[in-house]
Amino acid sequence: MSELPAPAPPVNIETEPFWAATAEGRLLLLRCDDCGAVIWYPRSICPNCRSSTTSWFEASGRGIVYSYTVVRRGQGRWREAAPYVVAYVELEEGPRLLTNIVDCDPDEVRIDMAVRVRFDPTGEGPALPRFVPDPSAH
């Protein structure tokens, strides 16, 4: 299994708490204090009700694969990483986020497969949330 690149993300004042938590191995999400929507990606306005009052909470880190693709031809620094899996994972809390499925044969990934988060260090503080198969899920 080839190692995937883990490029450091750009961090700004809206997203700093999210990335700081990844360095500690925690997946934070924002919930709107007014309408209760769980918001992805993190931002300072609730795009559901437009409230500016939101609170961070720690997600379970568990989810299922909503869709995936096996990239056979990566570009740039991803060329040597191919084949690798890009997927949308639907978290237990609702949001679907773009990520990689790792620690498994790319050809074994399936829609609705149970996965849990893993954090890959970027070497610059933030870690990237990626997902691995979760055989303990039922």
Place this chain on the structure above:
Amino acid sequence: MAHYGAPLVSVRAKAHIAGIYEHPGREIPDQTIPQIHAQVAQGALADAGLTLDDVDAYFCAGDAPGFGGLSMAEYLGLRLHHIDSTEIGGSSYQNHVGHAAQAIAAGHCQVALVTLAGRPRTGGAGPGGSGRISSAPEAAFENQYGMSVTAGYALAAMRHMHDFGTTSAQLAEIKVAASVHAQHNPHAFLPDLVTVDEVLESPMVSDPLHRLDCCVITDGGGAVVVVSPEVARDLDRSTAVVLGHGFAAKHADFGRIDLTHTGAVDSGPMAFAEAGINAADIDYVSIYDSFTITVLQTLEDLGFCAKGEGGGFVSDGALQAPDGLLPFNTDGGGLCSNHPGNRGGMTKILEAVRQVRGEAHPAVQVPDCELVLAHGTGGSLATRMGSATIILGRVDT
């Protein structure tokens, strides 16, 4: 908030497409991008029987270099009353035609020029026109995972297959139909007939999309001239009347993305309502075809078949001109002929105008072609995307 129904000022029959031009090149190493814009502008105006002196409105998207419309207005020496640089990727040009019709209907201008030019093939740009711009607020959450343009469409295709049983062989039928048409286009980048098996045997790029599920990467350009009915009446050239326009911006909401439908579910009904017709009335469609899955989902979302039944709909030659149920992209489309600047919206309009003027290649001309639709898709598919639909009608002279 109502999206559909008759707008306060309808564009129905308030503007005509009077001139079109498609650059014949697919590799253009010896022209600059402004030069290609200029060539296609003059070509489309000449087709209409007009000149750059007649232009009082200019429309362009992100492919126009420098300061966009301002830079090109200076380069071309235009004297403008109206300008619009709406940038929604490959769907920009359908929206430009709609916006031009609105501006003409409102009396702001009489002769609107829309141009596109790009050189991704010989100019060094990578594949894909949407870009994943690093300053975008979503960038940090999407760019770290080796996402590619093809992967974005593949994610939609995979979920569509899961939900509806769509197969790779059904997607391949779309490429086959495009190649049937491309045989008759001397400028087509891929002029050879391909079979379903050849599509399925081509290398996998990003599961489930094969190399032949992808459009071509070509240099090129195109232009459209939209004029008022008064100007159209004085021209010797046959025109296509603009009957309806719809636009939608679909995005991931707040992480509740649904990959199995596109913005066409909104832009289509808007355009049909304005035109006062239904999908069943359409004789020919130009459907944005960055990938085969783009066509399949768009056909469903525009109402040419039920959601999830696109795979069956495109099989058995339904898309093949002249006798298929719904002939599409009779120039070979982006899948085989041309996808200039990684933006296929313009060429979709051009072939729709050829069809409704009765000037498509005789082998693919749809008989009695009266109502046509041209649909543009911008950005990615079903994630963050623009959808723009225009409906054009034949003008009997």
